[in-house]
Amino acid sequence: MLHIEPAFLQYPDWKGHSVLQEEVAKFLSDYCRSPKPLKPENVVVMNGCGAVFSALAATLCDSEDAILIPSPFYGVITEDVGLYSTVKLHHVPLYSQVRSDVRPFQLTVEKLENSLKEAKKEGLNIKALILLNPHNPLGDVYSSEELISFLQFAKMHKLHVIVDEIYMLSVFNETDTFCSVLSLDGLPDPQRTHVMWGVSKEFAMAGIRLGMVYSENGDLVQALDQLGYFHGVPGPTQYQMVQLLRDRDWLNSEFLPENRHRLREAHSFMIEELKKLDIPFLHRSAGFFIWADLSKYLKEKTFAEELSLWRCFLKHKVLLSCGQAFSCVSPGWFRIIFTDRLHKLCSLSGFPLSSVLPQNKTNEKLSK
Template structure:
């Protein structure tokens, strides 16, 4: 296939892309040491998005532009959202929406979120609005939680591969590190759960971190997983939460893809559906509008936690992460519209995600590319190892660059700190004619 052409080996280190072929910019005399470090920080995901920003594909205006299969956005439901979001109930103004509000979010929105989560997470008891914090995106929540459960240089455990931007979420402001727990790939065609997360791996990771002298304050768990698209059962999640409890770790449970399960025979179980959590004071559940409602631009992330101290501390940082009152109103209207969610949006969204996934995985099968076959999320985790000339991250990066030269943006495994080179996350939640992997192969 074309994307084998023109491989160039470029040194990379540690999840970061240091060189895109041009001289890197130097330190600025106007910024502090920290400021320069923040300014010069650039991951592969960010670099890819910048390249895409300068040359976006558009069917008529820029047909030769970059197709973005790297950013996890759902572009399949714009018509449904447009119809709903332009209904008259969205255009509502009252004085309190224009004034300063509770930094945890307006009470009406926190109530709507609590009811929504109670229903869709199948909570055995009604969840409480007072346990909800709303901020402008889950990245803000990660940043704030890190700031208040960790001191600078403390660390949080995370199995790899993982959605790479969490590294910046925890580090840029809060100076908190991620300690990686590698989930070795065992994809030999026999095991249907390569990259399997186990309590043993978590325990070993924690042990290693302690040996390195790090203070570990928590563990991040994603379900459905990004980028593996794996769905963990409630039973499995509880064992992970028990591991956290045994070690007095906060468990930050990211369930932002909970409504993207598109196979009706598969049931997602939120940890909020448990009769009781092993350590409710240290278990914090994140959800948001970006993925499940295809509205990344609306900037809404929510946290559910019973820990009052955490809520109080987050409220103090909330002034930096506030959401416009008018947007809070719009989101509350959506979350309360059971009929629209159940009868219109969710069934159609699932149908479209399923079709898009089938199309892309069909392409991958025809190209002989292995992948993890999962009925959830907006992407597949695909094994492109056969296209590497040698098993190295340099080779993986070259392959990523080759795709980009051919106007396809993907996310390579090293951007997710994957311990094995050659895996890519490919987003399928876009119009079929944009999912051009196969076309490139045919043309080359």
């Protein structure tokens, strides 16, 4: 890991050193279950997925264009896409209400169509769609049928699709299967389909700053190469990532199984605690978080009250993420990060939540 090849001390190809492109292509081919080997020349490596989002928005859109994104969503994406231009996000609102044919916060083609029509009425030129799979903060994992329907919608309207799969190795329930866009045999519109992944989450290496995008669109790859000058990854870091991605024996026999075991264990503990407190939540098995409904502890169903509740937790050194940070349309939803060692989570099990939450009639049960 610490050996440095002389070539890695020189200016690189701004898309990434060829040896890293090759290793990423092999890695994604295997773990995304691609029906045929992915091509190294279609890989672009940058200093983090935030940089990838910024570069994609700048290259796919003109300055006043907009991008569809289902909400709630990871809020930092808003800042990323606007870094180089005035590209805006147009939200596709997902609701918590349950219908017989729709689960809470479920994305459908109908919702995409309705939001696209609204955007056109507002005079917006929609150029792309962003999909998070697995989803942050919902934890949803799209089925192959759902993915194909979303991609067909995009093809019909000539939209690029940016699919962020950064949590693809963090599906921890053995009965659930992650379906990557790259696993689909015959994409509806391969020239407009672009897949992102990075090492910050699943390898716990946020400081390494390494994100990547795979695209069969040669013009896009060339355009990203121009921006790569500002987003290059240091050669020694690229070398280390090559060594890590190559070590399949360790990844498959030790790291990934143990990581999923710890995720599953911590998730099980946290949901049992939420059940004891009668707090509704989305029961999902991907990612590092649980999307929970604390709205019954709001004095009023407003985002101002949601922020007040968030401050109560923060005052007691408990950090949650409130729903408005993810552009959730319903006040009271919070993202709870559960990924810590079990003994640390257990130490919080006796935490007096009644001292955190504002005292009113709705939380008398919790106080007890």
